[in-house]
Amino acid sequence: MYSLDINFLNDREENPIEGGYSSETTTGGGQVNWTPAVLGALVGLVPALAVLGVWGLTQRTNADLETQIAELTATVEAQGRVQERVNAAEARAKAAEDDARALVTVFDQIKPWSAMMANLQETIPSTVQVRNIQQSEVDIDGQKRQQIELKGLALSFNDVNDFVVVLRRSPFLDPENTSLVNAQLINNPATVTLPEDAPPGIEVEQPRVVEYTITSALGDRPASDLLDELENTLAVGLTSRIQTLQDKGAF
Numbered sequence: 001m002y003s004l005d006i007n008f009l010n011d012r013e014e015n016p017i018e019g020g021y022s023s024e025t026t027t028g029g030g031q032v033n034w035t036p037a038v039l040g041a042l043v044g045l046v047p048a049l050a051v052l053g054v055w056g057l058t059q060r061t062n063a064d065l066e067t068q069i070a071e072l073t074a075t076v077e078a079q080g081r082v083q084e085r086v087n088a089a090e091a092r093a094k095a096a097e098d099d100a101r102a103l104v105t106v107f108d109q110i111k112p113w114s115a116m117m118a119n120l121q122e123t124i125p126s127t128v129q130v131r132n133i134q135q136s137e138v139d140i141d142g143q144k145r146q147q148i149e150l151k152g153l154a155l156s157f158n159d160v161n162d163f164v165v166v167l168r169r170s171p172f173l174d175p176e177n178t179s180l181v182n183a184q185l186i187n188n189p190a191t192v193t194l195p196e197d198a199p200p201g202i203e204v205e206q207p208r209v210v211e212y213t214i215t216s217a218l219g220d221r222p223a224s225d226l227l228d229e230l231e232n233t234l235a236v237g238l239t240s241r242i243q244t245l246q247d248k249g250a251f
Contacts, residue, residue, distance in 0.1 A: 116172040116218075123166045127159040128152060138217070140177060146218040147177075153209045157183060160212045167216055177217035186211045 117133075124130060130152040138147045150167075154160045160183050168175035188206040 116170075119170060119172055120167075123170065125154075125159060125162055125166065127155045128163045129154070140217055145174075145177070148173075148216055148218065149181075150214045150216070151212070153189075153211055154183075155207070155209060157210055160210055160214075163212075164214060167214065170216075170219075172219055174217040174219045177215075179215060181213040181215055183210050183212040185209070 120130075130150050132149075132151040134149045136147055136149065137144055139145075140147075154163065160180065164178065164180050167173055168178045185208050188209045190206060192204040192206065194202060194204070
């Protein structure tokens with residue numbers, strides 16, 4: 001008899017085990033296809049790259065803004081220092097101007113005593129005698145004012161009244177604060193000296209006179225308004241200085 005040995009293993013067709021794992025993905029041609037994996041990776045990188053780009057742009061913008069802010073801050077501080085110097089200079093200029101204005105104002109209030117006396121001498125009636133003049137500071141309506149007091153003799157009460165009217169017209173005095181304080185009839189204090197060859201026993205009886213006291217506050221008109229009167233009283237130095245200040249716009 002003949003024996004037949006058949007090797008079924010050699011002739012068996014290899015089939016993949018179902019449910020197992022394969023380390024490679026193959027195509028019909030047997031090559032690996034990486035396209036889906038690469039595309040997936042690229043798609044995943046796009047958001048990350050976009051975030052990085054936005055972050056970098058933001059950082060650069062912030063840096064530029066910080067630089068601009070620093071420059072603006074430095075400019076503002078510099079302008080502030082300049083403005084402070086300007087304000088200080090303006091304050092000093094204003095203080096100097098105020099001092100000069102105050103000095104000019106004081107100078108404009110100066111009225112020479114000699115000018116006032118000269119004007120008074122020209123206006124005293126011939127029937128009135130001024131024997132004493134005193135100057136003092138008084139309070140008028142809450143303000144310190146200079147006042148003069150005149151004492152003397154007059155031939156009559158009418159002469160005293162006329163003298164008060166004349167004083168009220170003086171440009172150097174205040175008419176509203178010029179008044180007669182008192183007036184009384186007294187014996188004439190003047191003495192009469194007789195010549196040596198006069199007969200003995202002769203008595204000279206003099207008429208009685210009026211003793212008066214008048215007060216008047218100095219006027220508040222500035223000297224710049226009294227140029228004509230000052231020139232008439234020969235106060236040339238004061239008038240020339242006032243005219244110079246007027247030409248410079250001080251008044």
